[in-house]
Amino acid sequence: MKDGIMLRDPTAETSSALRDRVPPFDTLEDRTVALMDIGKMRGDEFIDRLEQLCSERGISTRRYKKPTNTRVAPREMINDIADNCQAVIIALSDCGSCTSCSTHDLNDLDKKGLAGVSVLTTEFEQAFESQKSSIGLDAASVYVEHPLQNKTTEELHRSAESAFDDILRAISIEVPSLHTSKAA
């Protein structure tokens, strides 16, 4: 992402230039997590596995899918998520436009009070950091191995499994295990 206009900070600069994000909840019990599929190919397979893992640990989820990864989410979808969920996992960004758009979605939902995290591939860590800084939100992210488009479904599921605890930790201090969950 290229740099644009430069402004000067009008604040006392006693805190980060980035706005604090909505902090993780103590627990996800009695809360609903939105699983937002950004609409990029193969992301649904990754999210399928996240959904299963949540279900196995007794975490309530609602599934959403953006019409396209190349635009920000429709207003109605953002409002629906904000009305029905308290946290959001946005996945899976593996390109420039989806990284940018999904970070804006994360920002919109943060401003509506949702704890959120974006899942991206390692190749887009710098792009996410750059977008974070231009939006001004200290947003949370978890990275999985790039590339993903040539992976098998099994490989994508394994990727979801290994990232799962990190993803949960971004939205909840308590990370339920299979043994302690309601479903267990």
Next chain:
Amino acid sequence: MSTSAEPGDSFVAFVKQGCETCQMLDDVLGRIAGQYPITVYTQDDPSFPTSVSAIDDTSLEKSFSFDVEAVPTLVRVKNGREVSRTFGWHRDDWQAMTGLGDLGSNLPLMRPGCGSKSREPGVYDALRAKYGKLDFKSRPIVLGEWDDEFEATYDRGWSDGLPVVPPTDTRILRMLDGTSRRSDEIIGNVPPNLAPITVEKIAINAVMAGCRPEYMPVILTALEAALDPLFTMHGLLCTTCFSGPIIVVNGPIAREIGMNSGINCLGQGNRANATIGRAVQLIIRNVGGGRPGELDRAVLGGPGKYTFCFAEDESDPTWQTLASSRGIDPGKNAVTLFQGDGIQGFLDQRSRTPEELTKSLAMSLLAVGHYKLCEFTNAMLVLVPEHYGIFRDAGWDRDRITSELHKAMVRPGKDVIQGAHGVGEGIAVGRRDEMVNKFWPEGLLIVQAGGKAGLFSAICAGWTGGRFREESKPVTKEIVL
């Protein structure tokens, strides 16, 4: 003019195609190029001049770095240093500088040039920001190429809810031109976080508020008044009450910067009124950290917390101005900050004598805060010209009006003690047998302002902090230019 060029010297010229004198010198530049190394920078059309190849300076970077004020400009360089320059066409100068005795001999003796594009209005500030040496201490915030700068200011929490002007280096530089004070000078500590504030930070917030550079002296003084411990800005900001600083400007500066003291002066529509008050509030928010819902705990707040700033009408010589009544020499510039709420209208179209009007005003003033509370808040009365005219025509001046109003508001304690007349609110029961003033003797500020027609004055209730008579007071400060 120094001695003429010698071997090893070189020349730099600045031209623009849009300048007739530059066009006239096309061949002259070619002639110089035949004798000396010359670098020609063109400000508008890279194909001009035709006699010598020119370097495109449409960015104006070189014109700025050579501090070119007019075109054509010819600079002679020796050993990498400028030794002389001339601008416009003065044949003798050009011949002397180049040592070419017949240079432009077919041309008129003199032709003025044109202004350099780098000096056009607004351009020079932008060039200073882009190519000049900046010493800003504030953190740069770089947005993405496609980001909307207005949305970015909202996202960062810098706005009071209305759009702010994005604080770019060019705009900040321009704003700092409005004051002779150093940009790194610390003005004070801004509550509630008691963060030190520099002139630079004030300029940044003034840009965002929409101020013009010439407002800076007023903003700086208003802020100094707000930071005077006697003004208790800390408590005023954090209070659960409605109040905020009301800024009244006196002196010629109010007229010079176009402030409104007349029709609708407490309302919208005047840039200086609107943005000076807003700048102070943005500083409290951004530098002090006073954000609603966090440390600003106003249960309702009020529209005056966006901005509440106006000038006093000083056109009637019989009226002693607010600043003058508070110790500022007449004719000086000053700001007065009053801790106050929004306005309560005072409607009286029937009173014809000063006595009638005094009683009538007293009735409305008694309602400030609560009808039964006394010496609990101050108040500001904004007296419109038609109401003042009733006093003036009877020979009443500010002092007389003030003292008569105070007298008209003295009541028996038994009527305003807690529980009296079936109302729990009121003054302490122990004051039952006293005669009680509504306000402290110095607690009623009167300002004259407003349109010439309309018998509608305004009362601004003061903040409850005013009950601590010696601890919290309005503050007046002279504006030092």
